[in-house]
Amino acid sequence: MITVLGLHIGSLLLYGLSLVLYWRFFITKRRGTGRLAQWVLLAGLVVHSAMLVVFTLQRHFLPMGQFATAATTFVWLFGVLYFIQELLLKEQEFGVFVTSILTVVQAVSVFTVDYTKPLADILRNVIFEVHVSFMLIAYAGFALGFIAAVMYELLFEEIQGHRFGLFYSRLPSLEFLDKLNIRSVTIGFLFLTVGIGLGMMNADQAWGFFWEWDPKLTVVFVNWLIYLFLVGSHFVLKWRGQRTAITGIIGFVMVIFSFFIVTNFASTIHTF
Amino acid sequence: MQITYRNITPLQRSQFRSVGKRIDRALERGMMSEACILSLPDSASVYLVSDREMTDPIAEEVPGVSVRSESQNREAARQFYLDAIGAGTALVGEETMLDAVKDDFAESLSSARSGPVLRELFDRAIDLGQEICRFPEVLSNPITPAGLSGDLAGKIMEDISEAVVAVLGGAEHSGEFVRYWERQKVRRLYYSDPDYARAEHLASATGAIPVRSEERREAIVRADVIIQTAEIGDGPVITPDLVEENLRHRKQKHLLVYNWGGLRDLDASILKSPAVFVYGREELEQALHQARAKRDQVVERFRPRIHEAVEDFYEWLYSEQRFQFHGIVGASRQMQQVFELIHRVAETDITVLIQGETGTGKELVARAIHEISQRRGGPFVTINCGAIPETLLESELFGHRKGAFTGADVDRKGLLKEAAGGTVFLDEIGETSQMFQVKLLRALQEREITPLGSNVPQSIDVRIIAATSRNLREEVEQGNFRSDLYYRINVVTIQLPPLRARKEDILPLVRYFIQEYNAKMGKKVAEVSDEAAEALLSYQWKGNVRELENVVERAIALSLDHQISLNDLPASVLEAPETSGEEESPEVQTLEEMEKQHIQRLLRELEDNYNEVAEKLGIGRTTLWRKMKKYGLEREE
Numbered sequence: 001m002i003t004v005l006g007l008h009i010g011s012l013l014l015y016g017l018s019l020v021l022y023w024r025f026f027i028t029k030r031r032g033t034g035r036l037a038q039w040v041l042l043a044g045l046v047v048h049s050a051m052l053v054v055f056t057l058q059r060h061f062l063p064m065g066q067f068a069t070a071a072t073t074f075v076w077l078f079g080v081l082y083f084i085q086e087l088l089l090k091e092q093e094f095g096v097f098v099t100s101i102l103t104v105v106q107a108v109s110v111f112t113v114d115y116t117k118p119l120a121d122i123l124r125n126v127i128f129e130v131h132v133s134f135m136l137i138a139y140a141g142f143a144l145g146f147i148a149a150v151m152y153e154l155l156f157e158e159i160q161g162h163r164f165g166l167f168y169s170r171l172p173s174l175e176f177l178d179k180l181n182i183r184s185v186t187i188g189f190l191f192l193t194v195g196i197g198l199g200m201m202n203a204d205q206a207w208g209f210f211w212e213w214d215p216k217l218t219v220v221f222v223n224w225l226i227y228l229f230l231v232g233s234h235f236v237l238k239w240r241g242q243r244t245a246i247t248g249i250i251g252f253v254m255v256i257f258s259f260f261i262v263t264n265f266a267s268t269i270h271t272f
Numbered sequence: 273m274q275i276t277y278r279n280i281t282p283l284q285r286s287q288f289r290s291v292g293k294r295i296d297r298a299l300e301r302g303m304m305s306e307a308c309i310l311s312l313p314d315s316a317s318v319y320l321v322s323d324r325e326m327t328d329p330i331a332e333e334v335p336g337v338s339v340r341s342e343s344q345n346r347e348a349a350r351q352f353y354l355d356a357i358g359a360g361t362a363l364v365g366e367e368t369m370l371d372a373v374k375d376d377f378a379e380s381l382s383s384a385r386s387g388p389v390l391r392e393l394f395d396r397a398i399d400l401g402q403e404i405c406r407f408p409e410v411l412s413n414p415i416t417p418a419g420l421s422g423d424l425a426g427k428i429m430e431d432i433s434e435a436v437v438a439v440l441g442g443a444e445h446s447g448e449f450v451r452y453w454e455r456q457k458v459r460r461l462y463y464s465d466p467d468y469a470r471a472e473h474l475a476s477a478t479g480a481i482p483v484r485s486e487e488r489r490e491a492i493v494r495a496d497v498i499i500q501t502a503e504i505g506d507g508p509v510i511t512p513d514l515v516e517e518n519l520r521h522r523k524q525k526h527l528l529v530y531n532w533g534g535l536r537d538l539d540a541s542i543l544k545s546p547a548v549f550v551y552g553r554e555e556l557e558q559a560l561h562q563a564r565a566k567r568d569q570v571v572e573r574f575r576p577r578i579h580e581a582v583e584d585f586y587e588w589l590y591s592e593q594r595f596q597f598h599g600i601v602g603a604s605r606q607m608q609q610v611f612e613l614i615h616r617v618a619e620t621d622i623t624v625l626i627q628g629e630t631g632t633g634k635e636l637v638a639r640a641i642h643e644i645s646q647r648r649g650g651p652f653v654t655i656n657c658g659a660i661p662e663t664l665l666e667s668e669l670f671g672h673r674k675g676a677f678t679g680a681d682v683d684r685k686g687l688l689k690e691a692a693g694g695t696v697f698l699d700e701i702g703e704t705s706q707m708f709q710v711k712l713l714r715a716l717q718e719r720e721i722t723p724l725g726s727n728v729p730q731s732i733d734v735r736i737i738a739a740t741s742r743n744l745r746e747e748v749e750q751g752n753f754r755s756d757l758y759y760r761i762n763v764v765t766i767q768l769p770p771l772r773a774r775k776e777d778i779l780p781l782v783r784y785f786i787q788e789y790n791a792k793m794g795k796k797v798a799e800v801s802d803e804a805a806e807a808l809l810s811y812q813w814k815g816n817v818r819e820l821e822n823v824v825e826r827a828i829a830l831s832l833d834h835q836i837s838l839n840d841l842p843a844s845v846l847e848a849p850e851t852s853g854e855e856e857s858p859e860v861q862t863l864e865e866m867e868k869q870h871i872q873r874l875l876r877e878l879e880d881n882y883n884e885v886a887e888k889l890g891i892g893r894t895t896l897w898r899k900m901k902k903y904g905l906e907r908e909e
Contacts, residue, residue, distance in 0.1 A: 029408070156546070159427060162555040164562065168427060174526060175430040238523055242546035 004058070004115065007051030008072065012110050014044030015079075015103045022095035034092045038083075041099065045083060048076050048106075064132040068113035073132075075106045078140040093171055097147040108260070128202050134195030139255060141188025142227070146252035148181035149245040156242055178241055181248050182234050189227045196224060219258035226251040273389070273589055274322050277348035279340045281315040287337050288316065295320075299385060300906070302880030305605075306387040308380035308394075310373055313361045315340060319352060321389045323879060346582055352393050353578045356401040357571065365410040365567045366419075370401050381616070388594070388608055391615070393585060400574075400581055409570050413563035418452035420560060421530045425497050428526045428549065438462040438491040439480070440510075441501030441534055443470045449499050449532075454478040462491035466505035493518045496527065503534040510535060519547055532556065592780060598640035600633055601784045604774035605879070610637070610766060617764050618645040623716065625701075625761045626739040628768025631818030634739040635697060637766060642695040647735055650694030653687050657708075658700035666708060667724055670715070676725025688721050688732045695735045701761070702742040706754055713757040736761070771813040771820060773876075778809055781817060785824040786836070797828050801837045811845045868903040871896070875905065 021037035024030075052073065055063045063069035082098045085091075155171045158164070171177070200211060211217065230247050233239040239247075280291065288311070295307045295318070304322035343351060354360065358369035377394050380386040386394070404410060414423045425432045435458045439449045443465055453461050464483040465471035475482040483491045485507030492498060492514050500510065508514060510529060518527055529535075529550045588594055595603040597611045617624050618641045626634045635654060642652045657665060667676075671686030688696060704712070715721045716736060720729040738761045747753035771778065779800070786797050800808070804827075813819055827840035838846065871889070878884045886896040900906055 155427065159424070159549055160546075162551065162559075164559050171427075173426060173430050174428045179430065240524055240547075241526060 004051055004055050005113075007047055007054065008110055008113070011044050011048035011051060012103070012106045014040055014047055015075075015099055015106055018044055019096065019099035019103050022092070022099050025092060026096045034095075037095060037099075038086065038092070041079070041083060041095070044102075045076070045079050048072075048079065052076060062129055062132075064129065064136075066114065068109045070132060070136065071105050072109040072113070074136045074139055075102050075109065077136055078102065078143055081140055081144070091172060094147055094151070097150065098144075101143055101147070125202070125205070127198055127205075131195055131198035131202050134191045134198060138188045138190075138192035138195055141184045141191065142252050142255055145181045145184035145188060145248050148177045148184060149248035149252070152177040152181060152245040153242070153249065156245070174241070178244065181244060182240070185227060185248060185251075186231055186234075189224075189231050192224060192227060196220065216258065219254070223251070223254055223258055226254055275345050275348040275389075275393075276320040276322070276342070277344070277351045278318045278320075278342045279312075279315050279351075280318060280337050281340050282337075291316075291318065291337065295385060296383075301882050306385065306390045308377060308386045308390050310355050310376045312355060312358065313363055317351065317355050319348065319390060319393075321387070346586065349393060349582045349585055350578055353397045353400060353581060354571075356394075356397040357404050359568075359571045362415070362564070364415065364564065364571060365405055365407075366416065367405045370398065370405055373401075374398065381612075384612075387612055389589065391612075392588060392594075396581055396585055400577065404571065404574055407570060410567055413566045415560055415563045415567060416448065416452075417532055417556065417560065418449045420556060420563070421449065421497065421499055421528075421532075422452060422456060424530065424549075424551065425528055428528055429496060433457050434459055435496040436460045436462075436494050437497045437499065438464070438483075438495035439499045439501065440464045440488070440491075440504045441499075441532075442466060442503075443474055445501035445533060446499075447474060449501060450474055450478050450480050454480060460494075462495065464488050464491060464504060466503075489514065493521050496522070496525065497530065498528070499530040499532065500535040501532045515545075515548060519545065530556070592783060595777075595780050596784065598636070598643055600636045600640060601781045602774070602777050603780045604769075604776045606769045606774050607777060610768065613764070613766055614640050615644065617641060617766070621645075621647075621735050623735070623761050623763050624737045625744070625763075625765045626737065626768065627744070627765055628739075628741065629770045629814075629816055630741050631816035632768040632770060633817050634741075634768060635699060637768065638695070638697040638737040638739065641737060642697075642735075645695070645735070647694050651691045652695050652697065653691045654697045654699060655687065656699045658703035662705055662708060665704070666711065670711065670721045670723055671730075672724035673726045676723070680725070684723075686721055686723060688715060688734055689730055692733045695737060698736065698738045700740060701738040702740040702744055702747055702753060709754045709757045713754065713760055716757075716760055771816045775809055778813075778820065779805060781820055782808060782824055782836075785821050786828065789825050789828040793828060795828050795831070796834055797831050797836060798834045799836070801835050803838045804836050804841055807838060807841055807846055867899070868905070871899060871903065872905060875900075 018037050018041040021033060021040055025034040025037050052063055055069070063073050078098070079102050082094065086095065151171050152174060155168065155174055155177065158168045159174070203209065203211070226247075230244065230251055233247065234244055288309070292309060295309070298304055298320075299307060304320050306319075306321035308319050310317045310319075356370060356373050358364045358366060361369070363369040377386065377390075381391065412423075414420045422432060425435060425437075429435055433456060435456075437453045437458050437460070439446050439453070439462065441464075446463065446465065450461065450463050461478075461480040462483045463471050463475050463480040464485065464487075465474070466485065468482065468484050471482040474480065485505065488504070489508040492508060492510060495518070498510060515527065515529075519525075524547050527548045529548065531550065531552050533553055595601055595607075597614070600607070600611070602608060602610065614637060624638075624641060626637050628634050638654075639652060642648060655665070655668065660668065663677075667680070667684065667686075669686050669688050671684050671689060672680050674680060674683050698712075715732065718729070719733075720731045722729045744753055744758055744762070748755045748758045771781075782800055782805075786800075789795065790797055808820075808823075815822075823842060823845060824836075826842060827836045830840045831837070871885070874885045874888055878888070882893055882896060886893045889896065891899075
């Protein structure tokens with residue numbers, strides 16, 4: 001237990017440090033700082049992986065039985081996805097945004113985790129694990145889309161406002177950000193759809209019904225509708241650019257809402 | 273050694289030319305040894321190199337030209353670096369600026385204004401300049417209107433080579449944009465000029481698509497980037513309707529409207545669409561101004577580097593290394609000119625004839641040409657035509673088939689074929705027979721050879737450098753050498769002066785050989801005694817540098833302490849009468865010949881300082897000038 005908590009906190013500190021370094025890199029554009037940030041992020045991911053492995057070995061179950069553990073798995077997944085992206089595209093400008101999310105979510109996870117809580121028996125099955133994994137991948141996709149949308153908006157405002165400032169000289173092109181946003185959101189949406197379907201199968205086994213207008217399930221459904229709209233508006237209505245960016249930002253805020261608020265304050269049968 | 277810099281203004285063609293003429297005249301008179309003119313956006317920089325204090329040949333004499341700033345030596349060298357990157361001008365850090373400087377310098381080299389000192393400075397300045405031009409902070413701060421349009425487009429589009437660009441406006445403002453976007457290799461580049469003929473003219477030079485006024489609508493509707501540079505007269509212009517049609521046509525993809533001038537009263541409604549970015553002249557100029565300030569900061573940050581580079585350059589300038597060139601040592605002006613010539617012939621595949629007495633280093637020159645030419649990666653093959661029997665020489669060079677003659681039991685490729693991509697050095701070409709000369713001429717002219725016993729010609733890819741110690745022209749006159757081959761190989765002749773005609777090279781050579789043989793023999797000889805140096809300087813050196821090398825080698829082997837003294841020199845050197853090369857001729861000379869030789873000697877001793885020479889001779893400068901002309905003693909270009 002102590003080891004896991006130690007590794008958990010250790011990875012949080014490393015993510016925090018990488019956030020500071022990515023911020024420094026964003027401002028100064030110094031290659032050396034960027035490389036250092038990359039190494040620190042890698043170290044954070046390694047420590048984090050160790051934590052997840054130890055946790056799984058001790059409990060014989062992937063760390064997704066409660067909100068805090070699912071959140072930390074999400075952080076790991078998102079971190080790894082971003083890291084691969086950084087190695088492939090050699091674009092380090094997102095780093096500051098990504099590590100912000102990693103640090104915040106990991107912090108929430110560290111402070112709310114309860115290692116002593118036993119795993120509910122109904123969750124001990126493969127479909128549940130796949131369901132959670134898919135949902136996490138979907139959220140990672142939305143998070144990346146959100147970052148792209150925010151960067152789009154920041155850059156857009158600068159270009160439209162005829163200011164050649166901080167973001168102008170640092171971010172990739174609007175079209176690139178637009179594409180990144182749409183792709184991440186589309187992939188996220190596909191995983192979300194399948195994930196919800198798997199969740200329904202799981203619910204059928206655990207609770208005996210597919211669906212219930214429970215607060216949390218309702219919010220997830222609304223999220224699904226938002227992303228359905230986002231993906232549909234692009235592919236059917238041919239929306240792009242700023243409109244897509246703003247919709248993406250709003251959509252992701254809703255995701256955050258479902259994750260944090262509903263889990264912690266609403267009473268729900270879907271307890272994490 | 274003194275370097276002088278002058279920044280002159282204004283810069284009109286005629287004045288430019290008269291400045292150039294004045295410089296050429298000053299060079300001819302030996303008032304200075306090197307010069308170059310770099311034209312900058314709104315002025316010109318003149319760099320002069322001289323061995324001693326010089327009077328200024330340009331500033332006051334050219335009417336209408338004023339000197340804006342000037343400096344000497346290290347300051348001047350530093351300015352050369354700054355000029356190469358256009359520091360302080362509207363083109364600071366632009367690669368085009370660097371290219372313009374390269375062109376100007378190539379010009380000053382080909383007109384023989386510049387020599388080794390400025391060439392070295394130029395090479396170093398260009399290296400650093402390139403680094404600055406490619407510095408990320410320089411690249412990300414475009415300072416030309418066209419560069420800014422490209423940068424903006426790059427922030428909006430993922431890949432600007434996919435863009436369709438329309439440039440609308442008169443040629444005087446549009447040319448820069450059309451050329452810039454042409455270099456970006458965009459998918460399509462429209463150019464519309466109120467005067468269609470001008471549009472066609474510029475388009476034909478750049479590959480843009482000329483657009484008639486009435487067809488402009490199509491260009492406006494299809495473009496991802498619309499650049500308006502001036503009023504465009506009749507026909508469709510950028511209106512809210514057309515912009516809307518453009519967005520519909522291009523499925524709401526972002527549109528950049530770059531209004532550098534001429535686009536007025538643009539409806540506010542098109543600004544509202546989040547897919548359209550409109551930029552006006554004022555904000556663009558402000559952005560350019562900021563970018564220039566940022567580039568100036570970068571240049572400021574490079575100042576310590578430039579300072580260091582200048583110190584390095586000065587170290588080179590005052591080192592013996594300066595007189596070494598790929599193993600050839602020469603401080604004399606004759607040898608410096610040879611080095612310059614080597615540089616120039618190395619750029620092409622031209623056939624070169626090297627003429628010089630035995631031991632003057634003909635092979636070293638050939639090797640230097642090879643080493644700085646494009647062929648340096650290929651083989652360098654030396655054949656001494658005088659040392660190989662006639663028949664063998666042929667089969668060596670051209671190859672032979674199996675059974676072509678007795679003893680030819682295998683196929684053999686000729687050296688001319690085998691040295692493909694490299695250089696073949698034919699030493700002592702004057703020793704060959706007429707038969708061989710015919711074959712060689714054919715190989716040179718047709719660029720192919722036919723091996724002995726074969727009738728299938730093979731193409732060759734070699735550069736030929738020939739050398740001879742004979743006077744080939746005389747040989748041609750006497751019928752010993754074929755005139756057609758002579759003219760074929762004599763495209764460029766490098767004349768290597770005998771050592772006795774360039775005494776100032778003797779001591780640098782001695783020092784060079786001392787270093788070499790110290791290393792080889794593990795000795796620690798540091799210097800030459802004054803008496804020994806005097807003996808070496810007054811000797812005739814019939815065997816030239818090779819003889820000198822042997823004498824030094826022997827002296828180092830014999831020397832007992834850290835000095836070469838008289839005792840270490842061979843008797844032949846010591847016994848030589850103290851006479852100079854020209855005076856040794858035994859026949860009785862005419863007065864004219866005496867006069868010519870006397871002037872020649874003074875010119876050499878006083879390093880072509882005509883004022884001093886005239887003074888020593890007790891005649892006027894014009895008289896000296898006339899006499900030099902008469903005897904053909906003018907400095908060769």
